[in-house]
Amino acid sequence: MKHSFRFYLQLAFTLLVCAFLIVPIVLSMLAGVTDNFFVGWSSGFTWRWVEQVWATYQQTIWRSIAIALACLVVTTAAGVPLAYMLARHQGGNSRLARAFEELLMMPVAVPGLATALALIMAYGQYREFRGSLLFILVGHVLFTLPFMVRPVLAVMQSSQLPVLEEAAASLGAGLWQRFFGIVVPNVFSGILAGALMVVTLSIGEFNITWMLHTPLTMTLPVGLADSYASMRLEVGSAYTLIFFLMIIPLLIAMQWVTHTTRSRVRL
Amino acid sequence: MGNAHNTLKSPFMKNAVSIQLIQCGKTFANGAQALQPIDLEIRPGETVVLLGPSGCGKTTTLRLIAGLEFPDAGGQVLFGGEDVTALPIEKRGVGMVFQNYALFPNMTVGENIAYGLKIRKMPAAQRLAKIETLLEMVHLQGLGQRRIDQLSGGQKQRVALARALAVEPKVLLLDEPLTALDAKLRETLRADLNQLLRKLGITAIYVTHDQSEAMALGDRVVVMERGRIAQVGSPQDIYYRPASHFVADFIGTMNRVTGRVHDGCLRFAGGMLPFAASAPATAATLMFRPEDVDVVADGAAGANMQGVVLSTFFLGDRTRLVIDIGAEQPVIAETGRRGSWRAGEPVALRVAEHALLHLNDGATA
Numbered sequence: 001m002k003h004s005f006r007f008y009l010q011l012a013f014t015l016l017v018c019a020f021l022i023v024p025i026v027l028s029m030l031a032g033v034t035d036n037f038f039v040g041w042s043s044g045f046t047w048r049w050v051e052q053v054w055a056t057y058q059q060t061i062w063r064s065i066a067i068a069l070a071c072l073v074v075t076t077a078a079g080v081p082l083a084y085m086l087a088r089h090q091g092g093n094s095r096l097a098r099a100f101e102e103l104l105m106m107p108v109a110v111p112g113l114a115t116a117l118a119l120i121m122a123y124g125q126y127r128e129f130r131g132s133l134l135f136i137l138v139g140h141v142l143f144t145l146p147f148m149v150r151p152v153l154a155v156m157q158s159s160q161l162p163v164l165e166e167a168a169a170s171l172g173a174g175l176w177q178r179f180f181g182i183v184v185p186n187v188f189s190g191i192l193a194g195a196l197m198v199v200t201l202s203i204g205e206f207n208i209t210w211m212l213h214t215p216l217t218m219t220l221p222v223g224l225a226d227s228y229a230s231m232r233l234e235v236g237s238a239y240t241l242i243f244f245l246m247i248i249p250l251l252i253a254m255q256w257v258t259h260t261t262r263s264r265v266r267l
Numbered sequence: 268m269g270n271a272h273n274t275l276k277s278p279f280m281k282n283a284v285s286i287q288l289i290q291c292g293k294t295f296a297n298g299a300q301a302l303q304p305i306d307l308e309i310r311p312g313e314t315v316v317l318l319g320p321s322g323c324g325k326t327t328t329l330r331l332i333a334g335l336e337f338p339d340a341g342g343q344v345l346f347g348g349e350d351v352t353a354l355p356i357e358k359r360g361v362g363m364v365f366q367n368y369a370l371f372p373n374m375t376v377g378e379n380i381a382y383g384l385k386i387r388k389m390p391a392a393q394r395l396a397k398i399e400t401l402l403e404m405v406h407l408q409g410l411g412q413r414r415i416d417q418l419s420g421g422q423k424q425r426v427a428l429a430r431a432l433a434v435e436p437k438v439l440l441l442d443e444p445l446t447a448l449d450a451k452l453r454e455t456l457r458a459d460l461n462q463l464l465r466k467l468g469i470t471a472i473y474v475t476h477d478q479s480e481a482m483a484l485g486d487r488v489v490v491m492e493r494g495r496i497a498q499v500g501s502p503q504d505i506y507y508r509p510a511s512h513f514v515a516d517f518i519g520t521m522n523r524v525t526g527r528v529h530d531g532c533l534r535f536a537g538g539m540l541p542f543a544a545s546a547p548a549t550a551a552t553l554m555f556r557p558e559d560v561d562v563v564a565d566g567a568a569g570a571n572m573q574g575v576v577l578s579t580f581f582l583g584d585r586t587r588l589v590i591d592i593g594a595e596q597p598v599i600a601e602t603g604r605r606g607s608w609r610a611g612e613p614v615a616l617r618v619a620e621h622a623l624l625h626l627n628d629g630a631t632a
Contacts, residue, residue: 166369167371168382169335170440171430173383177386182373
């Protein structure tokens, strides 16, 4: 097959951009398994740094997973009924519903540090709460809730949910039976998309958590900053490597879910 | 087939209730008055069709009966003499069929049909038996395991019908159930629906904007116009004895000629028609249906009107002629006779006296 000069020019440019983005990531991951980054790759391969991170920061990893899952539970339990109520109020297009949605987006738009500071000012005096993981969870829920509400609301608006509910009601189903039997199963693709987004964002959340955390409630991204600041570069890189191993399957799952559910949503 | 009907027949006959609307009006939150306060009585087991153009209030009326909307203060809805005005839809025991099917996409055909039974906590074995009976009733044997997106439009509406009937509702409400289907399918399903409604003897209310559907299905037809009831009557009443110009024009095609009354005759540009007026009207309008116009040879005895053929439409079983009689509107005639008429040909028309209709509703359009 013969290609024109332009094709090769475009290919070269694309590869260059890709390389620009990918090289630092690969470099960082490689640094995590290099014996001495300043000497270079020739210094040899080692699992030493990964093991050290595992030994020192293992708790932050489990903590991050626990918070992400708890965050998922709370945002689902709060976000799906919230989206349902917004959708029921004039199909989610009323001024009230839109105002509510914008309000929900506030913690995303406002710098995380400001949100965190506000939380500390308001609830800092409750020592127990301030020092617990629950405090971090509150910050994460504030930040991730819109990412659950929005996709669920979008699916609710695009499907013929109101008439399905009328049909269910005519057959004798009350509000709860309709919500769990008809609404939830039919907006499941939206819930799934929201869930993956929430987990991904919660695991990677740094701004709010950095401000809110105590040494006992340190999460993975905060630990990463800690290790970069106070330890060898290789340790931080090994940490990054572990983070990637956790987050990449999630991102792939997210792409897969959006891809496979897109066709079903129209039904 | 017969068995399926017999097993279902009795509960509906027993359940059939009358429906009464007393001064039911509906004003929406934005101030729009969709329905003026109306009174309507529907007998047990009767099929009543609400017919009218879009925005006439027919769907609002249906939703008031269903319990999906509630009437303005003062309105009352009675089922079998019992006041159900305050009951929401899930407590009214109505079966509903929607224009866009509204089948649950997360369930199979069988699960859709059994949904109401499951809500009523019917045991699984009994449910399965009932699904089979209902599938047979709507001619969908063996499709219980299908997913909803594997069905055609006609099949979907049959499933929706089976689902609504599964709970043995007191009243069956159908909101333009055939509108989303193509013409051929519509006809088949309409015939099946008609047969089913007669056999079940269930009180049914059917909303449509299609007059042929209304004629074919209704024991009585309620013609609605701008939030009011224009006429209630049998399909024959509505067709042959329309109560207003609106009804006359909305149902079928109606010719009208306007002229001056003189010596027991209405005289107009193209001829004259007998007019037995008791009132001393000088100007009047007479109406008649195209099929009541007899097209005869020009100059034939007993002809009422003379005109010239404007255009002809051969419709297979009949021919439609548009004839200019020199009046404001041309006369439309339909004849089953085999003949050939050409545009520009002079013809004579004969209309029997009993086919003439004179309305005194004030509107002279």
